[in-house]
Amino acid sequence: MQKIVVANRGAIARRIIRTCAEMGIQTVAVYSEADAGAPYLAEASEAYPLAGVQPVDTYLNQDALLAVAQNCRADAVHPGYGFLAENAGFAQKVIDNSLTFIGPAPRWLAAMGDKVSARALLAERGFPMFAGSDEVRDAQSAAAAAEKIGFPVMVKPSGGGGGMGMQIVREAAHLEDAVMRARAIGVSAFDQAGVYLEKYIEQPRHIEFQILGDGQGHAIHLYERDCSVQRRNQKLIEESPAPGLAPDRLEREAAKSAEACAGLGYDNIGTLETLFTPAGDMGFLEMNTRIQVEHGVTESVTGCDLVALQIGLARGDGLPTQPERKGFAVEARLYAEDSESMLPSTGRLSVFRPPRMFGVRVETGYVQGQVVTPFYDAMLAKIIAHGQTRELAIGRLCVALQAFAVEGVKTNATLLRRILQSADFLAGRVDTGIVDRLMGER
Amino acid sequence: MAKHEIESEVSGNVWKVLLSAGANVSEGDVIMILESMKMEIPVEASCDGVLQQVCVQPEDQVEEDQVLAVIED
Incomplete structure (x- = not known):
C-alpha cells in the first residue's frame, strides 16, 4: 500500500495523513470549496478539489472520489468517520475499482448498518441484549x-x-x-x-468497546470508553476506563465483545456500543463499523495508533497482541456553538491557539484565520488529557480548556469545564442525563 | 397592523419550508427548518398573525440576520 486517498476532511483527515506519513505512505487529500484554506491539504502529498460546498456534492460524492483515486493512481481509500465511512455501496465500489477499502468488508457495513440485523447477529453470538x-x-x-x-x-x-x-x-x-x-x-x-x-432504558450509561478483528476468526479488544456525557445525543466528554465500575467486570465485558466479533469473523475496526442500566445490567446498543471520533482516548491509554492498525489490518499484517491499559484518559469535544441557545456558531477564527501542555493532545482540523462554515459539523477540536489518576487527567483537561484561546466563534468550553468540575462527574457518577441535570433542564 | 420580520439566527441552508404566504400563524408555529452544522434549526413565528411573505426557498443559503419571513399581525 503506497498511496491512500483520504475521503474526508478536518481533524480526521489530518489524523490519517499524519499516520500515513509516519508509515511512509503517500496521501491524497480531497477538499470542497469551503475547505480550500484547511491545513490538511498542505499536509497531504497531493490535494484535489471537489466542486461545490455541500456534502452531497463533495465528501459524499462517490463518483468524484473514485475519479480522484483513479487519476492519482492510489491503491487504497480511507473513509475516516461520518460521510461515506459506513456506506456499504461505496466500500464495494472502492473494491470493484481494484482499490483497498480501509475498513471492514462491505458486508459488515451493511449488516451492522441495519440495526435489526446487527441485533440478531450479536444476539446469535451470545452478546447481552435488552x-x-x-x-x-x-x-x-x-x-x-x-x-x-x-x-x-x-x-x-x-x-x-x-x-x-x-x-x-x-x-x-x-x-x-x-x-x-x-x-x-x-x-x-x-x-x-x-x-x-x-x-427504553432510563438514565443509562453509554459504554463502548473498541474491537479489532482480522476477518479470520480472531479479534482483540482495546478496552472500553465511557461516553455517557452527552447532550441531545451529541457526545461531549469520553473517557477510559469507565469510572466507578469494577475493572474485572469491564475486562470480562470487553472480552465478550471481542469473542462475539471473533465468532462473526469480523474484520478491521469496530466499536460495540452498549448501555448500562443504573443497576449495572449491560445490553447491546449498536455497532459502529469505522474508526470513532473518540479513538484518541483509547490510543492514549493503550499506546496503540488505531489508524496504523486499520491500515495494517487492511493490508493483511494481522492483529497486534493485546495491549495493557495504562493510566486514565479523558477527552472533551470543543464545539462551535452557543451553549445557552444550543445554536451553532460560524465565523472566522480570528484567534485559534490550541494549548501545548504535558499530557495533553489536541486533534483539530482548524488553524487560526480559517473560517468555520455552516456546511459541516461543529467540532472545532478534541482535547485528550492523560494522567496516572483520573483526577490528574481531569485537572489537565480543565487547564487545557481554559488555555485554549478561540475568538471569532462561540464555543462550549465553559460548559465543558462546568461538567468536568461538577461533583457528579468528579465522583464518576455519569449517565446520559448528567448534562441536562447540570443545566437545570430537568 | 404591523409587520414583523423574522431573521435567521444562524448562517446555513434552508432545509424545509413548512408554511407558505397567506397562512395564519400563532406564535411559536414552525415556519421553516434551517440546517447548519448538521443541526436542524426550526424558525418559529414570533407572533400571531398572517404569514405575509416567505423570503427564501429550500436549499437557499442564508446568512445570520437575513430576513426569512414576514408576519403581519
Missing part, C-alpha cells in the same frame, strides 16, 4: 411488540444511528404516531422504511 423487536410492519405488530417488551419503549428507524428519528413512547396511545414518524425519518434520512422497538 428486550427488543424485529422490524414492525404496522400498528398491530408494533402494539404486540411493545406489549411484550413493556413500556416505556424506544421506537427507532432500523437504518438509523446517532439518535436520528428515535422516540421514547411511554404509553400505547402514542405508539402508532411514533412508528409513522420514525418510518418517515428513516425514509428521508437513510432511505430505509424499517422500524423496530427496544426497551
Whole structure:
C-alpha cells in the first residue's frame, strides 16, 4: 500500500495523513470549496478539489472520489468517520475499482448498518441484549411488540444511528404516531422504511468497546470508553476506563465483545456500543463499523495508533497482541456553538491557539484565520488529557480548556469545564442525563 | 397592523419550508427548518398573525440576520 486517498476532511483527515506519513505512505487529500484554506491539504502529498460546498456534492460524492483515486493512481481509500465511512455501496465500489477499502468488508457495513440485523447477529453470538423487536410492519405488530417488551419503549428507524428519528413512547396511545414518524425519518434520512422497538432504558450509561478483528476468526479488544456525557445525543466528554465500575467486570465485558466479533469473523475496526442500566445490567446498543471520533482516548491509554492498525489490518499484517491499559484518559469535544441557545456558531477564527501542555493532545482540523462554515459539523477540536489518576487527567483537561484561546466563534468550553468540575462527574457518577441535570433542564 | 420580520439566527441552508404566504400563524408555529452544522434549526413565528411573505426557498443559503419571513399581525 503506497498511496491512500483520504475521503474526508478536518481533524480526521489530518489524523490519517499524519499516520500515513509516519508509515511512509503517500496521501491524497480531497477538499470542497469551503475547505480550500484547511491545513490538511498542505499536509497531504497531493490535494484535489471537489466542486461545490455541500456534502452531497463533495465528501459524499462517490463518483468524484473514485475519479480522484483513479487519476492519482492510489491503491487504497480511507473513509475516516461520518460521510461515506459506513456506506456499504461505496466500500464495494472502492473494491470493484481494484482499490483497498480501509475498513471492514462491505458486508459488515451493511449488516451492522441495519440495526435489526446487527441485533440478531450479536444476539446469535451470545452478546447481552435488552428486550427488543424485529422490524414492525404496522400498528398491530408494533402494539404486540411493545406489549411484550413493556413500556416505556424506544421506537427507532432500523437504518438509523446517532439518535436520528428515535422516540421514547411511554404509553400505547402514542405508539402508532411514533412508528409513522420514525418510518418517515428513516425514509428521508437513510432511505430505509424499517422500524423496530427496544426497551427504553432510563438514565443509562453509554459504554463502548473498541474491537479489532482480522476477518479470520480472531479479534482483540482495546478496552472500553465511557461516553455517557452527552447532550441531545451529541457526545461531549469520553473517557477510559469507565469510572466507578469494577475493572474485572469491564475486562470480562470487553472480552465478550471481542469473542462475539471473533465468532462473526469480523474484520478491521469496530466499536460495540452498549448501555448500562443504573443497576449495572449491560445490553447491546449498536455497532459502529469505522474508526470513532473518540479513538484518541483509547490510543492514549493503550499506546496503540488505531489508524496504523486499520491500515495494517487492511493490508493483511494481522492483529497486534493485546495491549495493557495504562493510566486514565479523558477527552472533551470543543464545539462551535452557543451553549445557552444550543445554536451553532460560524465565523472566522480570528484567534485559534490550541494549548501545548504535558499530557495533553489536541486533534483539530482548524488553524487560526480559517473560517468555520455552516456546511459541516461543529467540532472545532478534541482535547485528550492523560494522567496516572483520573483526577490528574481531569485537572489537565480543565487547564487545557481554559488555555485554549478561540475568538471569532462561540464555543462550549465553559460548559465543558462546568461538567468536568461538577461533583457528579468528579465522583464518576455519569449517565446520559448528567448534562441536562447540570443545566437545570430537568 | 404591523409587520414583523423574522431573521435567521444562524448562517446555513434552508432545509424545509413548512408554511407558505397567506397562512395564519400563532406564535411559536414552525415556519421553516434551517440546517447548519448538521443541526436542524426550526424558525418559529414570533407572533400571531398572517404569514405575509416567505423570503427564501429550500436549499437557499442564508446568512445570520437575513430576513426569512414576514408576519403581519
